[in-house]
Amino acid sequence: KQSYLSLISIEENTSNSLKKQIENYENILNDCESYKKLVSEKLASLKQEFTDASNDFQSKQRKYNELKAKFENNTSTDRGIRALLNARERFPGIINTIGNLIKVPERYEMAIQTSLGKSVSNLVVETDKVSIDALKFLKDNRLGRATFLPLNTIKPKDVRQDTLTIMSNLPGYIGIANKLIKYEEKYQNAILNLLGNVIIADDIEHANYI
Numbered sequence: 001k002q003s004y005l006s007l008i009s010i011e012e013n014t015s016n017s018l019k020k021q022i023e024n025y026e027n028i029l030n031d032c033e034s035y036k037k038l039v040s041e042k043l044a045s046l047k048q049e050f051t052d053a054s055n056d057f058q059s060k061q062r063k064y065n066e067l068k069a070k071f072e073n074n075t076s077t078d079r080g081i082r083a084l085l086n087a088r089e090r091f092p093g094i095i096n097t098i099g100n101l102i103k104v105p106e107r108y109e110m111a112i113q114t115s116l117g118k119s120v121s122n123l124v125v126e127t128d129k130v131s132i133d134a135l136k137f138l139k140d141n142r143l144g145r146a147t148f149l150p151l152n153t154i155k156p157k158d159v160r161q162d163t164l165t166i167m168s169n170l171p172g173y174i175g176i177a178n179k180l181i182k183y184e185e186k187y188q189n190a191i192l193n194l195l196g197n198v199i200i201a202d203d204i205e206h207a208n209y210i
Contacts, residue, residue, distance in 0.1 A: 063110075064109075064110065067109065067110055067113050068109060078121070078144050078145065078146075079143055079144040080138045080143050080144030080145045080146040081097065081121050081123060081144075081146050083137075083138065083141070083143040083144070084123060084134050084137070084138070084146055085097070085123075087137065090137075091125075091130060091133060091134055091137070093125050093126040093127055093129075093130030094123060094125050094130060094134060095123070095124045095125060095126065095151075095187075096123070096124060097120065097121050097122065097123055097124070098116065098119060098120055098121070098122050098124060098149070098190065098191070098194060099116070099120040099121065101124060101183055101184070101187050101190075101191075102181045102182065102183045102191065103181060103182040103183070104180075104181045104182075105180065105181075108180045108181070108200065111177070111180075111200050112177060112180070112181060112195070112200075115177050115194075115195060115198045115200075116194060116195070119147070119194050121147075122147045122148070122149050122190075122194070123146055123147065123148050123149065124148075124149045124151065124187060124190045125148050125149065125150050125151070126150070126151055126152065127150050127151070127152045127153075128148075128150040128152060128153050130148075130150065131148035131150050134146065134148065135148075149190040149193060149194075151186070151187070151189060151190060154189045154190050154193050155189070155193060156188070156189045156192030156193055156196050157192055157193055157194075157196040157197040158176075158192065158196045158197060159176060159196070159197050159199070164176070167199060172201040172202045172203060172205070173199070173201060174200045174201055174202055175199075175200055176195070176196065176197075176198065176199065176200070177195035177196075177198035177199070177200050178191050178192055178195040178196050178198075180200060181195070
């Protein structure tokens with residue numbers, strides 16, 4: 001009888017131990033299920049964020065590539081500009097378009113392109129006489145139109161120092177457009193005429209505020 005009771009006691013202890021182990025594993029399993037659900041939700045969220053970011057990047061990349069191609073290749077240059085660029089041996093005073101005379105850091109290309117607009121194709125020429133002769137050439141040959149920036153008469157534009165001091169302390173202010181690009185000093189008046197009073201901000205909201 002003693003042996004039988006001892007056996008029953010051992011069996012009970014073993015049973016209780018197994019129950020506790022089962023409970024522990026069930027708790028671990030529940031924790032794992034909760035963690036798995038949390039990880040799955042986080043993963044789904046990250047996948048959605050990645051998809052949104054990827055779509056946004058591709059959209060901006062396409063727009064950037066279009067603007068860059070337009071900026072670098074001057075696709076907006078009309079027939080008259082192309083004709084004059086091809087006739088520079090006849091008109092040595094024709095220098096080049098604004099777009100080909102400036103170097104713009106990538107991060108500012110869109111802002112500068114937007115600021116210049118069609119003026120990116122304006123022709124810088126040495127004197128106003130060159131522009132008169134070139135216009136006559138275009139008219140006589142029906143080759144279209146062109147806009148000129150004669151270096152001997154073009155007037156630079158700027159931002160008053162007191163105004164600049166105030167704006168430079170406003171949120172989002174980056175700088176004056178002509179200060180953000182590179183160009184040869186001899187073309188400075190032409191560049192300043194188009195960009196010397198253009199303020200560049202980090203986004204449209206700040207630009208409107210400034």
